[in-house]
Amino acid sequence: MRAAVLPGYASALEIRDLPVPEPGPGQVLVRVAGTGLCHSDLHLSTGELQLLPSLPWVLGHEICGYVEAYGPVGGGSAGAPTATGPLEHGTPVAVFGGWGCGACRVCVSGEEQLCSVTSWVGIGRPGGFAEYVLVPAVRHLVPLGDLDPITSAPLTDAALTPYRAVKKVLANLVPGTTVVVIGAGGLGQYAVQLLRELCSARLVVVEPDADRCAVATALGADLAISPEQVEDAGLATSAAAVIDLVGSAAPLALAGALAAPRAQVVIVGLGGGSLATGFLSPAAEVVVGSSFWGSRTELAEVVALAQRGRLTTRVHEVDLAGAEHAMRDLEAGKVDGRIVLVP
Numbered sequence: 001m002r003a004a005v006l007p008g009y010a011s012a013l014e015i016r017d018l019p020v021p022e023p024g025p026g027q028v029l030v031r032v033a034g035t036g037l038c039h040s041d042l043h044l045s046t047g048e049l050q051l052l053p054s055l056p057w058v059l060g061h062e063i064c065g066y067v068e069a070y071g072p073v074g075g076g077s078a079g080a081p082t083a084t085g086p087l088e089h090g091t092p093v094a095v096f097g098g099w100g101c102g103a104c105r106v107c108v109s110g111e112e113q114l115c116s117v118t119s120w121v122g123i124g125r126p127g128g129f130a131e132y133v134l135v136p137a138v139r140h141l142v143p144l145g146d147l148d149p150i151t152s153a154p155l156t157d158a159a160l161t162p163y164r165a166v167k168k169v170l171a172n173l174v175p176g177t178t179v180v181v182i183g184a185g186g187l188g189q190y191a192v193q194l195l196r197e198l199c200s201a202r203l204v205v206v207e208p209d210a211d212r213c214a215v216a217t218a219l220g221a222d223l224a225i226s227p228e229q230v231e232d233a234g235l236a237t238s239a240a241a242v243i244d245l246v247g248s249a250a251p252l253a254l255a256g257a258l259a260a261p262r263a264q265v266v267i268v269g270l271g272g273g274s275l276a277t278g279f280l281s282p283a284a285e286v287v288v289g290s291s292f293w294g295s296r297t298e299l300a301e302v303v304a305l306a307q308r309g310r311l312t313t314r315v316h317e318v319d320l321a322g323a324e325h326a327m328r329d330l331e332a333g334k335v336d337g338r339i340v341l342v343p
């Protein structure tokens with residue numbers, strides 16, 4: 001099969017021919033329809049995030065595709081009869097990527113993405129920058145119904161990750177409150193749509209790029225401003241919730257300054273910053289926490305919202321051969337919307 005392979009850290013992706021993986025007992029082979037390109041892929045490819053188990057490596061954790069084959073029943077000797085699973089051959093599916101051990105306390109509670117055994121697709125196991133991907137169990141697949149498996153690929157991370165963060169703060173967002181989203185890139189655009197759909201709070205977006213501000217407003221933000229405009233907007237200690245999709249030092253300091261008493265600050269971005277939290281700062285009883293990816297159930301909820309037509313993504317479909325070029329465009333900040341690699 002064709003795959004875009006990362007040969008080594010900070011090296012260009014190369015198209016190589018790899019063997020199609022053979023599903024073992026309980027496993028499912030998925031034919032990839034499209035895989036979203038994510039900023040995490042950049043951090044992983046440079047070695048900034050030291051999570052890849054080996055190199056060369058196949059990245060890609062935002063995958064939708066079609067059920068291709070199930071592994072053999074029982075012991076799994078070669079040539080054993082192939083099982084049919086609960087999803088028929090050819091069923092379009094979203095791949096939930098936070099694969100855990102399946103047996104520990106967090107996994108059994110349905111929060112596999114938080115398992116300490118980090119065998120996530122594209123990060124701990126080979127990913128979706130390829131024609132096929134091996135999924136360890138059918139429970140990781142969410143049927144897409146009538147949704148297009150190419151344009152739906154970003155639902156599995158770019159939409160799922162802000163969805164979990166939004167759910168964490170919804171109880172705070174009663175009418176008359178303000179919620180602030182920092183960052184209006186791929187995740188931020190979903191965060192705006194999700195908040196618009198799920199609550200009636202005033203929705204403020206802080207984003208340095210004017211074009212992205214315009215997109216945020218078009219998607220339903222009440223106000224979209226640059227960080228420099230925040231002070232004049234009188235937003236200090238006014239937000240019942242702040243969702244920071246950037247996560248570096250300056251946005252987090254801003255998040256702390258915007259949080260009203262009893263607000264929640266949710267750190268989603270991988271920017272590597274931190275927000276000092278003590279008795280006197282941020283405001284009284286502010287809760288600061290992080291939100292990591294999403295659960296399989298939350299992915300099903302996101303897919304359901306998309307099926308009702310409540311989520312849109314500006315998707316740029318790129319042939320797998322263009323993966324390296326697409327990575328450089330993403331790095332240069334030239335991507336508006338989400339790139340989906342199509343094998």
Ligand SMILES: [Zn+2]
Nearest residue numbers: 038039040157
């Ligand atoms: Zn991602």
Ligand SMILES: [Zn+2]
Nearest residue numbers: 101104107115
């Ligand atoms: Zn586990």
